[in-house]
Each structure stands twice: as structure tokens, then as C-alpha cells.
Amino acid sequence: MLHRLHAPLRHLLALDQLPRATIEALLDRAQTLRPRALTGDPAYRPLAGCTLANLFFEASTRTRCSFQLAAARLGADVLNVDMATSSARKGESMADTLATLEAMGVTLFSIRHSLDGVVAELAAVCAPTTRLINAGDGRSHHPTQGLLDMLTIRQHKGLDFSHLKIAILGDIKHSRVARSDLHALRALGAGEIALAAPVTLLPDAATAAGCSVQASADDAVRDADVIITLRLQRERMEEGLVPSLEAFYSDWGLSPQRLQLARNDAIVMHPGPMNRGVEIANEVADGPQSVIREQVSNGVAVRMAVLEALAATKADDQS
């Protein structure tokens, strides 16, 4: 018997489209599934007979593996479709690639693409029985990452986010993780969200709505309950957005000294993969306040919850 949300969910494209109750229901379900997330239970196969395709137009070992394991632990079949190499493309439109897999009986898709909005465009043309999960598009959305970050915060700080100060440090401008986190944090009523980044990596006003932009990383981190560090893509230096990796670490990286400005029980998060010594110090990444590995484990549970919820939505459900 497939677990259903109170309200049917057709696709998971972005967190800013979801009501708070749906986000909370997904997190509740993920928490319930958490014990099954790391060890498969051969008797638990609510998605037996279903097929998930991991349709990745941009390579991501980590996210692909997480979806593959989440599906396997629900008894689904998995098809890995790596479209990142040009030879895989053959000039076919993405809509045709999707339709072809639909015609083979695939109903669940996790889709990763380097361009903004691609998954939402595919949602507009897919079959009524198809369920899409945005596994990261451009700089826009990475909703399962946003959910797993919220689950991690909940586990350490409780269900009420209204008294929390959350600091987000680093390359916010180019980060779909930061955007999805911000959507979720606002939906869940986070008390204070403090952003800190070099001017060249600050997001636009709409993304930063409801947040305070701090002049320094120290100001953002001070008295924070939660610190979210972000991956700095090394290309940013070549693009001239960052003077040097050393200067970035000094000004915006989470060093042990900087972490001491936060509350004693503050947790440290990072979506991975980490550039150690750039956006986060080794001692912090591996220290007692780091919950980075828990984020990864929660990722499997969250993806199980999302796959279940989408598979439980019928073609004639409203959403």
C-alpha cells in the first residue's frame, strides 16, 4: 500500500510552488522512512514494477546514486540515462527523449540539466501519468536538496524554525541549492536568514527577499544556529569573480575561528562535493558540529518520500 500525501503531488519541480503543508508532509514521511533509507528491506517494495529513469544531461555521480538507491530501496527498477556526452544526444529534442522513455513504461524521472527551467518545460509536455523530479536545473532549483537540508535542520533544531538564525555563506548567486534552501526556509518560517558573499556572488533581490545581506561572513555567522556553506566552483576564479581561492577562504570560508562566533550548538552544512580549504576548513567539515554526512543520508530518505508521493498521485488527481 503506497503512502499518499494529504494533497496529490504531480511533479517536484521547485519548492517555491509548494504549500508549507506539503513540504512538512514530505519531511514527516522522510523521517518515517529514515530507518529504511540506508539498509534495503527486501520485503518493502511499494514501487515494485515501477521504473525510475535518472535522466542526467549534466553529470552528477552523487545525486544520481542517491536517486538510484532511493528507488532500489522502494523496490523500483532504475534506468540510468547519461545524456551528458554529446554522442548520446544525436540531435533529438529533450521532449522526444522523455516521450521515448515514457513509451517504454518509465513513469518516474529524476532530471538534471545545466540550463534553468528545462524540467519545468518538460513537465508542460509530458504524459499525464508521468512524474518528474527536478534533480537540479541551472542555477534555479534543486528541491530534493532543499528538502534534505530542512530534514537535517529539523532533526537537530526541532520543528519550529521561527527562533532560528540561519547563515548562508559563499557563492549564493550561482547556487540552486541556496535558492531551494531559501524557498523552504521561508515556507517553514525561519526566524532570520543572513547571507554573506563577495559582491560578485550575491544573488539578486528577489532571491534574497526576506534575508539580511551581511557585510562580512563574521556578521552572518554570529549567533547562528545553522550555517550553510556552499560549493565554490573553481571556474569562478577564472571568470574573475573571486580574486584567489586563498582570499576567498579568508574572507568567506568557514574556518574554526569563524565558527566560534556562532552558537555553541550551531550545525554546519554543505551540499557537497566540498572544496576543503576553500569554502570550508578541514577541521570544520570533519568536526563535531558538522552534519554534512547526515545530509547525505537524509537525501536518500527524502528521495524515497518524494518518489512514493509522486507514484501515489493518480493521473486524474488535481495538483
Add this chain to the structure above:
Amino acid sequence: MLHRLHAPLRHLLALDQLPRATIEALLDRAQTLRPRALTGDPAYRPLAGCTLANLFFEASTRTRCSFQLAAARLGADVLNVDMATSSARKGESMADTLATLEAMGVTLFSIRHSLDGVVAELAAVCAPTTRLINAGDGRSHHPTQGLLDMLTIRQHKGLDFSHLKIAILGDIKHSRVARSDLHALRALGAGEIALAAPVTLLPDAATAAGCSVQASADDAVRDADVIITLRLQRERMEEGLVPSLEAFYSDWGLSPQRLQLARNDAIVMHPGPMNRGVEIANEVADGPQSVIREQVSNGVAVRMAVLEALAATKADDQS
């Protein structure tokens, strides 16, 4: 209990070697399996314990996925062996690669290669318990595509092909799909087969045996019951075989206007991936007469039928 054909089938290399009764038996079985092709039935596992290797020396996401799903829906294990990258080769002969996988217990192989005749050569040296499926070799054969095309025609036009006019348009010369379709259409007694292509893309006389070669696409399409459009590889233009993609579409592409020359109930087919606006118009590909998505679905059913039939053939069966 594994379904067996009336006559054992050792390999599926090419359709021109198969008696009509075998082709029809495979199509009958595929039709029976069709409801199981798109949704897996965890209780239906006639190939449990068997392993299929998708041994692809040329990349093909679509065909590889179809074989993988067909095998999974019969309960078989699947090994994807991508030999398209040079690093995978290490100078080992194909026969040794095959023998190595045989020695690991793989008994079912789908093999794709860019050179003609490779799969037949491997069939000559493989173990007696090994079953090979030609998943496309060079310009020669793509027998499961031929079968799925016949299944699609049957579903729309009935079992008797003798009164049908089938038009095949485009790059017939380089198309293994067209060759396998022609083998099957002749075996099943198709009434009239009309070919239309630029002179540079017409096949040789042996391939075109029993067909009429039309001077124009309009002539081929006129009063057709079935229109098979073929993928034009864009390299053909660079090779000088096609003056321009626009000219090709105008002269040989299936436009809505051209389609109106066919019978009102004509069906439109394409093996995919499509070059929209080159060999087929958007409105035709997505129009009510298009059965292109059904071809894909039938592909899974046909491959299930073939895998079952090969697995049911014992080493001491005659074939």
C-alpha cells in the same frame, strides 16, 4: 514455465534468415506480452537467474534502455557493457570479450556494432549455450526494430499485409532499419512496397528487390496505408549526399501536405531519434496518424518475446 516457439531459435541475427512462421510466432508472443511490457509484474520472472549483457560497441541509449527494460520485466539480471569508448577496448578481440562474459555466466547478449556482419561473426564462434541478438550492425540488420515495426502495422492494419501499400522514405541506403523492415515485409507478404529517396540515398538492387522505386516522395506516399520515415544522419549533408536539410525536407520529408496524398487511415512510423523538420514535420510526428510512440512501446514487448524465445532454446536444439 518459459514460453517456447514452435521451432527453436538459437540467435536473432537478421530477419531474412527467418521463416515466416517464426516471425509470426514472435509477433504473436509479443502481442500477448504487450500488457506486461510497460509495467513490470514482480511475480512474472521467467528469466530469473539469467543474465543479459548489452554489449554495445556503438552508443545507443534508446535501444540499450529498451533491452534493459525488456530483460528486467522478465526477471533477468542485466549487465550494461559500453564498449564505445576506446579505453574500454584495451586491444582485446571482440570474440575474447564475448568469451569472457560467457565465462561469467552471461547467456543472453544484445550486441550493437557500427560494422556490418560483426554479430554474425560472433555467432560463429560463441558457446553453444550462448544466444545473441543483433541490436544493429552497420547498415545491415536491426531485426528487433523490424519486428516491432511489423507488430505496429499488425495492430493497425490486421494480420494480412497482402492488400497494403507501404511507403519507405528517406535515407534507405544507409538504414539497417529499412533493410530489416524490407525483410519482414516481404516475408509477411506485403502487397506493395514503394521506396522514395534521393538517388544518392537509394539502396542497391538486392535490397530493393520486390519494391518499386518511385521518382518522387509524392508518388510513394500516394494511397499508402503505412509510411515509414527514416532518420537522416546529418553527416550525409557534409558528405555531399544531400544538398541541404531544407531541400531534403521539401523533396523527401513527410510534410502534412504530402501525408494528405496517403489513405485517410494511413499510419506514420519513424524508428527514432527523429530530426524534426528534416525527414518529418512536427505536425506529422505529433499528429493523429503518428504511431511513433507505439513503436517504442512495442519494442519492449518484441524484445521480451525474443529474449524468452532464445532462452527457451536448449543447447541441443536444432536451429
Add this chain to the structure above:
Amino acid sequence: MLHRLHAPLRHLLALDQLPRATIEALLDRAQTLRPRALTGDPAYRPLAGCTLANLFFEASTRTRCSFQLAAARLGADVLNVDMATSSARKGESMADTLATLEAMGVTLFSIRHSLDGVVAELAAVCAPTTRLINAGDGRSHHPTQGLLDMLTIRQHKGLDFSHLKIAILGDIKHSRVARSDLHALRALGAGEIALAAPVTLLPDAATAAGCSVQASADDAVRDADVIITLRLQRERMEEGLVPSLEAFYSDWGLSPQRLQLARNDAIVMHPGPMNRGVEIANEVADGPQSVIREQVSNGVAVRMAVLEALAATKADDQS
């Protein structure tokens, strides 16, 4: 009920660290599992719910497939993680990649890397519940290959190796297979081990300890019970270590004439992939004394035995 060794085994990193009793217990178990190695038994799933990750930083189709099938035939889930392409790396440390997969619930890892010592380094930092198998690192170790070679020798020559002469021919210097074979042969008390290679491809004294280095391949092969031929990487010629492939074959390759110097019942082995006509003649590779395909089959059984033994080791076991 999972089969346990008499002594718990935390990782399989190298054969020179294993007591003879452990090597023999693994070989005994592999022999017992041998009938299940080639055909899956859907009812035999001692590792159901476990996940093996094939974490390959260097491509190896053969070894990856063998591990995948071994795991599948024990009912485990398998994650293929190809880290050989630079895009997969994203600058993340190997330890972080491992930790991320651990956090997803992966407990069993087969790891291949082009550098010496990498797997041992990862063993020093992995979680207590993690079990690593060295699937080949640099020129150092390939312990499952060593075990499968011993299993093959046992099947033909019995459990007592003390009366056997084993010849090892070719590029011993760069061969992790030769090193693991030498570790195992010494542990199992092989009577005489004769090495033969061009001076440029002879191993150092520590590797050759207990072996006789012969001046010619003929001397090594003479009266041998077992002949192990090794792959010559073609780059060795470009590096100037081998004058020509023809000269190498003539001096050090296993020709039918050279094989006649060995005992009549000598067996011929090769780890694959073979360069036919370089280190081994076609007629020898495919001749009645060749056990090269049996090695491959034994590889699946050995890897099943190793996976079982590691999975049966609890986090608090001593090892």
C-alpha cells in the same frame, strides 16, 4: 544465514597480509559457491538489502562486471560509480567520495585505482562498518585475481602446491596480478616459482623473493606444471622497455613450441585481456591446456566468497 570465515576479515587489501588459513578458507568457500557463480539462484540472497559500490577510478569492464555479477548472485544491490572521467571528480577527495557513499548506506566497496596504495589509504579512514576490496591498485595488488588464480590451480593440481613448478612469464615488473599471485603462491607453499622476463620488465628483489629468475622463457617453462602469462601493455614498447612486439613474442611469449617444454599436463593461465600473438599464441590461448576461461568463471565465485566473508564481519570483530 551468512557464511562466516573462521576469522573475521575486515577488508581485502592484499594477499601478503593474509594468513594461509584465511586464503584457504576463502578458496574452500569459493569452491562451494562455484555452482552458483554462473547461474543466479533467485532464492539465494544472503546479501539482500546490502549494497556494493564498484568505485572505479580506472576503467575495467571485466573486473567491474565480475564484481557486479558476484554481488547480484548474492542478492545485493549494485551501484556502478565510474570515476575514471575527469568530470566525475569535481575536485572532491577520494575519502569524501567514499564517505558520501557510506552515508548513503553502501557498506561494500570494490575499488580500482591506477595508483599504488590508494585502497589501503582509504581503509585507514573509512567507517567501522565499511568493507573494502582492492580491485587493483597501481602495480601493487589485485587480491581477488590472486585468489581466482589459486582456485584454478587447485582445481587442476590439487590442494598441495609443494610439488608444483609454476612459471610466470612476461611483464612481471608492472603487474599487480603477478604480485598477488606471488603472495598467494608463497603462502600456499608452492614448490618452485620460476620467473622469466626481459631485464627491463623484471621485478625488484623483494617481489621476486623465493623465486628463481631464469635467463630464458624456455628455462622457466621447462617441466612447469603451471604457466602464468601476463598482459604486456603496448605502451611498454613506446617506453622503450620492449624492442618490438615481435621480438617480445619470440623471446618471452608462450608459443606452442615453448609450451611443449612444460609437463604434458601443464595448465596455461592469463589474467586477460590478452594480446594474442604478443604474450601468448592463439593456439595456446585456445588450446586444450588453456584454463583462461575457467579463471574468469572462478573470478565470480571468488568474489562471491569475498563479499560474503566481508559482509559477515561485524563492526566489533577483531581483524
